[in-house]
Amino acid sequence: MAKEKKLVEAITSMEEDFAQWYTDVVKKAELCDYTSVKGCMVIKPAGYAIWENIQAELDRRFKATGVQNVYMPMFIPESLLQKEKEHVEGFAPEVAWVTHGGLEPLQERLCVRPTSETLFCDFYKGDIHSHRDLPKVYNQWCSVVRWEKTTRPFLRSREFLWQEGHTAHATAEEAEERTIQMLNVYADFCEEVLAIPVIKGQKTDKEKFAGAKATYTIEALMHDGKALQSGTSHNFGDGFARAFGIQYADKDNTLKYVHQTSWGMTTRMIGALIMVHGDNSGLVLPPAIAPVQAVVIPIQQRKPEVVEKTAELYQILKEAGIRVKLDDTDKSPGFKFAEQEMRGIPVRIECGPNDIEKGEAVICRRDTREKIVVKFEELAEKVKETLSAMQHEMLERARAHRDAHTYTALDYETFKDTIENRPGFVKAMWCGDQACEDKIKEDVQATSRCMPFVQEHLADTCVCCGKPAKKMVYWGRAY
């Protein structure tokens, strides 16, 4: 019992200290660990298995839209990074520089990619000649490096894993269409698979990607009321094409610049899963993304009939296509329950001598802790039903939480008070002026999260300066 207590007691409650709770879950659910390189993490099997599922789901959705995977070098020569002016200004302060190869100093230093626009442009310049070569709809899965000052596991690390899509199109319309298409892929993935509801919208100029004409984003709300930018899709127009000279001969035989996009989603989504669904017993994983969806836990497992029956139940669930484990280790059932809860396995199936006598097992849901007694012959079906209900209800619960923490402010005093005292999104009108964003940032450390696609006319004037309003904006403090 000492060990069981330790496993549970070691978590700080989220009400007491949300940041510490997050760190405890990351560590106790064995998702990742620190390393001797500050800001770089080891992603452990339980964490990496979630990433593998994210990859598989996204990759399938990408390929259904015609995406092809490629791999670009991890190094960018300094002169290449500098070709697009805004881009280099945005990234140069936070890249890692390689200056020596083997025992020799390099003639030109190389940065470890913080993102690969410049590499794709350099490649497209040589690979695109004619309208027949378009569109290029490429993506890569890789790691990138940004030398952040303050770091947090999954949310902000110096190295992280992601995918970055980079496309080139003949027309501006096609590029815009692809930008929005991929934002929708991200949004659907977040809602359908991660059970995380998102707000779709456009970033303001202040918040957009370095070098982009327009950045679209999906914004999610964490349990503590902070926002998390969860995926972005950028339309570059022909800005990079002009900087790199990427032209194609159109059908009319004139040379034209291509129009480009890029879009990315990262391992920070593992952090989002923790902060949207987790509770004071640990992680809670939506069944669609959970590497293990169900664990069978024998009660009094030294009894031969228990060994036999739980092995049989495991087999039945496996054959039904459920990602299931049988935990027949020599730990106590209580310890196994605590572990299942900490790791966020969606359901556990308990089965002991009494259950066997009655021809039953108990399904226990991770999110609601609801216990469902079920006849053996109905187990597989009932587990599937439970997983499906849980997936649906987790999304609805997260949506209800998000909606309950979305406020409206019509004047600046209310706005500031809401930001400071009611963690969540604040909807408010904005004049379109960066000065107001800067003032809000300084006054209450909140940023414009996005100008949502679904606009509401809350008032005629900017919540900050009182000038005529142009857009409704979601504001919030963010990770």
Added chain:
Amino acid sequence: MAKEKKLVEAITSMEEDFAQWYTDVVKKAELCDYTSVKGCMVIKPAGYAIWENIQAELDRRFKATGVQNVYMPMFIPESLLQKEKEHVEGFAPEVAWVTHGGLEPLQERLCVRPTSETLFCDFYKGDIHSHRDLPKVYNQWCSVVRWEKTTRPFLRSREFLWQEGHTAHATAEEAEERTIQMLNVYADFCEEVLAIPVIKGQKTDKEKFAGAKATYTIEALMHDGKALQSGTSHNFGDGFARAFGIQYADKDNTLKYVHQTSWGMTTRMIGALIMVHGDNSGLVLPPAIAPVQAVVIPIQQRKPEVVEKTAELYQILKEAGIRVKLDDTDKSPGFKFAEQEMRGIPVRIECGPNDIEKGEAVICRRDTREKIVVKFEELAEKVKETLSAMQHEMLERARAHRDAHTYTALDYETFKDTIENRPGFVKAMWCGDQACEDKIKEDVQATSRCMPFVQEHLADTCVCCGKPAKKMVYWGRAY
């Protein structure tokens, strides 16, 4: 027709210049491309799709043996790299060094991982405490960097993709067992999937991995008679554990060092596929690894009955589980044939008005160019049969080529003459002395490829020095 000729003419024949032929295939089959960073390549969609298939096949086989995937940082602090003496001596001369993060110089420089033994050891030191924590059977898919002086696409590049498995075990026996088990996974994968026969054996001390107690290897023979080391599996004993202090409390409550292994396979296998199976028309892909196994090419595709029938055939093949494409672009059939051959698509299915009248299509095999006329209703089955036959025959053909280019030398003159004039493997006896390996390297630029598990007693004495022989060795010139 000008374009078709260009596609075919652009390849140098392998008899004329094998190295140029290789480069031509890499380029014309659109597998990869050079970049502005010397020695780093872009892996293009056709090349990356092969890598994705290699990953899927290997990963499935790994997981069946209990492997779990993780992700370690890409950076190694200099002090960490230096902890195991032989290891740092082997790798330090060829690593890339990061010296600046953002605008600041780093306090300690970091190398970009050339391999991750030191990172896994640093992690295992903190993660392994008890015999209950063992074994650890971890793997990661990532890119690594080795600052090579001379580079060739896929075969030797400064950055390449690979998987690296790193395991920790309670006993020496278990570590040795795992080392051999993973070598066998590689060998089976090469033969069953890549249709590349391999020699399994042990590396001599001179050729073993920096820091290993024993390195096992699979060696393949390329079409030009040069050897390619295709996968290695290392047993470290407790060497790294002692250097890093990785100990566990055993059941008897004494502290013991773990025993470790590592094993890797890389994107160089794409190079092996080219050099084992390719011909003067381009790439030839074994069906089991080919991203596209069959392409349907309409003849006189403007005719509506051809459009309709080829779309139907495509659908039938797709539903039969064949990875199939329909090439209905506006290129000529001849151009499409040349493209299919260049890209190594295992079979093409030709179908035009005459065929439709007879209720037939023509299957054309990429490797033998054999044409098989088949009734529509038997198409799917016949394509499957053909792919299966091709997979089998490609392995047997490669094996026959390897065997026909494996020689035996009993004296040094014959040995040198064979190495110089008959490209291939040379089997010869060896005394076990590194001086003989050095002499052979200097005299004829050949290296010991491996001491095969299947030993033959060819003679009593070393082929080089005449002292008593200890082992039969495969020698050859290698990539």
